[in-house]
Amino acid sequence: MLSRIRGKDTAPELAVRRILFSLGYRYRLHVKALPGRPDLVFPARRKVIFVHGCFWHGHACLGGKLPGTRTDFWAAKIDGNRRRDRRNRAALRRLGWESLVVWECSMRRVQSLTTVRARMVRFLDGGTRSKW
Ligand SMILES: [Zn+2]
Numbered sequence: 313m314l315s316r317i318r319g320k321d322t323a324p325e326l327a328v329r330r331i332l333f334s335l336g337y338r339y340r341l342h343v344k345a346l347p348g349r350p351d352l353v354f355p356a357r358r359k360v361i362f363v364h365g366c367f368w369h370g371h372a373c374l375g376g377k378l379p380g381t382r383t384d385f386w387a388a389k390i391d392g393n394r395r396r397d398r399r400n401r402a403a404l405r406r407l408g409w410e411s412l413v414v415w416e417c418s419m420r421r422v423q424s425l426t427t428v429r430a431r432m433v434r435f436l437d438g439g440t441r442s443k444w
Pocket residue numbers: 366371372373374375376415416417418
């Protein structure tokens with residue numbers, strides 16, 4: 313399914329927040345002062361989580377498939393978004409922040425929720441190694 317929803321408070325993002333909150337994590341939302349305005353920020357851990365929409369951020373899944381019309385336009389647009397994402401994550405790393413990307417599609421599939429939750433916990437509680 314092609315999702316054109318973008319911006320704050322998307323369903324997958326709310327699901328991520330709900331899971332982490334229920335596990336006892338506390339976070340700040342959409343911190344403008346950090347590169348890429350990360351969706352969830354854990355200041356004491358110096359870690360951030362991005363919840364990426366598959367279409368807008370060009371995920372290699374069905375949801376990231378380009379539309380059949382104006383394909384060149386969308387390819388350039390999404391490619392620009394991906395480059396910006398990479399720049400933002402590199403900038404965060406230089407500032408000493410680790411980042412994790414959670415893809416929209418992984419929050420929509422019930423069978424992958426357990427995996428995603430474990431991944432987020434490992435990321436938040438783990439050491440200082442960068443997660444890409
Ligand atoms: Zn995806």
